[in-house]
Amino acid sequence: DQQVKQNSPSLSVQEGRISILNCDYTNSMFDYFLWYKKYPAEGPTFLISISSIKDKNEDGRFTVFLNKSAKHLSLHIVPSQPGDSAVYFCAASWKRDDKIIFGKGTRLHILP
Amino acid sequence: DAGITQSPRHKVTETGTPVTLRCHQTENHRYMYWYRQDPGHGLRLIHYSYGVKDTDKGEVSDGYSVSRSKTEDFLLTLESATSSQTSVYFCAIRGSSYEQYFGPGTRLTVT
Numbered sequence: 001d002q003q004v005k006q007n008s009p010s011l012s013v014q015e016g017r018i019s020i021l022n023c024d025y026t027n028s029m030f031d032y033f034l035w036y037k038k039y040p041a042e043g044p045t046f047l048i049s050i051s052s053i054k055d056k057n058e059d060g061r062f063t064v065f066l067n068k069s070a071k072h073l074s075l076h077i078v079p080s081q082p083g084d085s086a087v088y089f090c091a092a093s094w095k096r097d098d099k100i101i102f103g104k105g106t107r108l109h110i111l112p
Numbered sequence: 113d114a115g116i117t118q119s120p121r122h123k124v125t126e127t128g129t130p131v132t133l134r135c136h137q138t139e140n141h142r143y144m145y146w147y148r149q150d151p152g153h154g155l156r157l158i159h160y161s162y163g164v165k166d167t168d169k170g171e172v173s174d175g176y177s178v179s180r181s182k183t184e185d186f187l188l189t190l191e192s193a194t195s196s197q198t199s200v201y202f203c204a205i206r207g208s209s210y211e212q213y214f215g216p217g218t219r220l221t222v223t
Contacts, residue, residue, distance in 0.1 A: 006154075032210055043116075043202050043214030044155065089154060093210060098143060098162055099170065100212055104154035 003027045004092050006103035014111050019077040021106050023090030026071065030092040034100065035064060035075045038087045047088075048075070077108075085110045115139045116215035118203050124221045131190040133218050135203030137183075143206035144186040146170075146178060148199040149217075155202065161186055193222045 005024045013019040021035075031052040036044040050057040050064045050073070057064050063076045077084055090103040115138035125131050135144060145160040147170075157170030159178040167178050175197060179187045190197055200219050204212040 034211055036214075041217070043204075043216050046207075046211045046213060049209070049211055095210060098160060098168075098206075099145075099157055100210075102147075102155040104152065 001026070002103075003030075004090055004101045004103040006088075006090050006106045008106050009104075010107040010109065012109040012111055013080050015082060016079045019075075019080045019084065019108055019110070021075040021077075021088050021090070021108065023073050023075075023103055024071055025073075025092050027092070027094075027101075028071070029094045030101075032093045032095055033064070033066060033073050034091040034093070035062075036089040036091060036102075037084075038089065038105070044089060080110045082110050082112070084108060116203060116205060116213065118201075118215040118218050120218060121216065122219045124223060125193050126223055127194060128192050131193050131220065133188045133201055133203075133220070135186045135188070135215060137186075137205050139205070140183055141205040141207075142183075144180065145204040145206070145212060146176075146186065146188045147202045147204065147214075148172065149202060150199050158188065158201075190220075193220075195222050198222045 034049040035047040038044040048059050048062050066073045087105045087107050089105045091100045093100045117136045119134045146158040147155045156172045158176050161167045161180040177189045200217050202217050203215040
């Protein structure tokens with residue numbers, strides 16, 4: 001049973017517009033959430049995280065929003081750039097555990 | 113850059129042969145992880161280590177074993193490789209705030 005779900009396998013967005021990637025989770029014990037970006041033939045790169053005590057975290061063009069009641073988080077990229085084309089993984093953890101659970105990923109295409 | 117290297121980067125092997133993948137880190141991190149990435153499955157945890165000689169199973173540990181005899185090295189062994197173990201394998205370390213940092217990956221093909 002998937003605990004972290006990314007229901008959109010792919011997403012296409014025009015360069016300069018906002019990209020919104022969504023993620024749902026089922027385990028209410030999760031208290032720490034992360035987003036990773038992955039280019040082909042490279043390892044995933046940590047992008048941004050958020051603790052469950054917050055509902056928003058911002059880092060430059062990247063903002064993560066957390067809605068605990070809906071068990072939903074999203075990653076906003078503004079403005080989208082060609083280099084943002086990659087696979088994005090959502091992940092969740094609870095700090096007492098040593099492990100992170102990853103979603104299956106969403107492939108983002110930034111169109112010129 | 114978390115100072116993680118993986119070797120080999122690419123390997124082709126035959127069914128039934130043993131294979132060992134190596135992960136090396138230079139920053140003395142306590143936690144190390146092995147994942148596999150497959151189309152449609154995302155990243156799945158195979159095994160992880162929380163210290164020298166301290167390891168535990170992940171979600172897809174069957175057919176794999178690990179060893180950690182020193183802090184900097186975490187080895188993943190496929191005792192008898194099968195075609196279902198064809199995958200890309202990533203090693204990771206845990207940073208100070210629970211995030212993980214990944215190595216460049218090893219592409220393994222079992223023929």
